[in-house]
Amino acid sequence: MVPEDKVCIECGHRRPLKSKWTANAIFRLVAGIVLLAELAVLGLQWTTKGKPFGLRQRTRHAVLVKVGLREELDPAKQAALAGTNVAASAVAKDSDLKLKSHELKPDKDNGSLWIQGAVKNVSQYRYLAVKVRFNLKDEKGEIIRGAEVSAYQQAIEPGKEWAFKVLLLDPDASDYSPILPIEGYR
Numbered sequence: 001m002v003p004e005d006k007v008c009i010e011c012g013h014r015r016p017l018k019s020k021w022t023a024n025a026i027f028r029l030v031a032g033i034v035l036l037a038e039l040a041v042l043g044l045q046w047t048t049k050g051k052p053f054g055l056r057q058r059t060r061h062a063v064l065v066k067v068g069l070r071e072e073l074d075p076a077k078q079a080a081l082a083g084t085n086v087a088a089s090a091v092a093k094d095s096d097l098k099l100k101s102h103e104l105k106p107d108k109d110n111g112s113l114w115i116q117g118a119v120k121n122v123s124q125y126r127y128l129a130v131k132v133r134f135n136l137k138d139e140k141g142e143i144i145r146g147a148e149v150s151a152y153q154q155a156i157e158p159g160k161e162w163a164f165k166v167l168l169l170d171p172d173a174s175d176y177s178p179i180l181p182i183e184g185y186r
Helices: 022-045 057-067 075-083 086-090
Strands: 097-106 113-121 129-136 142-156 159-165 176-184
Touching: 097 129, 097 176, 113 129, 113 142, 129 159, 142 159, 142 176
Parallel strands: none
Antiparallel strands: 097 113, 113 159, 129 142, 129 176
8 A cells, every 4th residue: 555545555554544633623622612601591591481590581682682582671562551650660579689778977187077887798699780879869868860879899709898989079968869770790
């Protein structure tokens, strides 16, 4: 047999194939395995509703809206169909970020007013870009237009609390009201 031949024409003998594992072949194999594992997790997330893989209904809806298979729900239309108040329906029913406590405190040194409190992550997921916001009110209890203060935290781990402190810069502000739900991304 000539060295280039793989099979003998006369007797049918086959030479064993020598395959070499190159870096490119190993990379393709590992990438294929990782891709299949990610697709399996995505399938589990989409088909199950319980822990640890299940997606919430609002997350499924957001994905379908992004893909173009559903329309975005207007809170006013949704509240009108349900026969409820728009303000009540605008608050997320299953918010994982809870405003545990908040109060207005003057600073000991200079008398400036601060809103101090805590936000708790009651979920099993880390929340990123958490923002707590407050509307400022005057002495009559009316909301001051354009006067909103907020505090920002980069991340809150599952089950942990974030103690925030917000300075009231508006001289007319004597009270506040929280703006719910607390913003954050999972």
